[in-house]
Amino acid sequence: MTSLVLLLGLAAALAEFLGGWLIAVRGRWPQRAQVILLALGAGFVLALVFIELIPTSFEAIGASASMFALAGFSTLHLFEHTLVGHLHFGEETHKEKMASHLAGISAFSGLMVHAFFDGLSISVGIQFNMLLGLLVFAAVLLHKFPEGLTIGSIMLSAGFSRQTVIRAALAIGGATVLGAASVVVLPEIDRVWLGRILAFSAGTVLYVGATDLIPEINKCEERMPPLMVFGGIGLFYVSDLMLQKVLG
Secondary structure (H helix, E strand, O other): OHHHHHHHHHHHHHHHHHHHHHHHHHOOOOHHHHHHHHHHHHHHHHHHHHHHHHHHHHHHHHHHHHHHHHHHHHHHHHHHHHOOOOOOOOOOOOHHHHOOHHHHHHHHHHHHHHHHHHHHHHHHHHHHOHHHHHHHHHHHHHHHHHHHHHHHHHHHHOOOOHHHHHHHHHHHHHHHHHHHHHHHOOOOOOHHHHHHHHHHHHHHHHHHHHHHHHHHHHOOOOOHHHHHHHHHHHHHHHHHHHHHHHHO
C-alpha cells in the first residue's frame, strides 16, 4: 500500500510540474482549455466531497466529523487567503496586478500548503478504502495541471525567471508527495484517527472545489465552462461505477 500511495503522489506531482513547465517554456496556455479543465475538476471534487468523503467521515466518527471538516476548510482558508495574499486559481493575465515578487511568493506559499493537503487526502483515502482513495486521487489529478499553470503564470507575471518558475512547480509537486508520504511513514493509525483525518481532508477538498475552482469558473463569460461542472459530476459518477466493478 505504501508504494501505491507514493506512486499516486508522484503522478499528481508530475501533473503539477508539467503545468508549471509548460508556462515556463511557452509563456502562456490557452485560457479556455484551462477553464474547462478547472470546471471538470470542480464538478468532480464537489461530487466526491458530498457523495463519498462527508458520508464516509460521519460513518467513521459520527457527528464530530463536522468539526474536523470545518477545521480542514478553515486551515486552507487561513493559509491561502489570510496569511498570504489573495490567490486566483487560474492563469494570471493582468500583469499590473501581480507586479511584485511578494505576490509570487505569497501564491507559492499558499499553494505549497494546498498541495500538501492534496497528498494527505490521497494517502488517507487509500488507507481508509481503495475505492475512496482512487477517487480522491482522480479529483486531485484533475486540478493539478491547472494548478501548475497557475503558479507558473503568477510567478512569471511577478517577474521571476523561467528557471525559478520550474523550481517552484517542482517544489509544489514535492509538497504533494510529502503529504502523501506523511501518513504512511507514521506509526499505524487507528480507525478513529483515520476517520478524523478523513473528515479534515473532506474540509480541505471542499475548500478547493467551492472557493478555489468555482469562483474562477463563474468569472467566465462563456456558457460552456459552467456546463462542464456538471460534466465533472457525471465523470465522478462514471468513475465511481467503473472502479466499483474493477475492485469488486
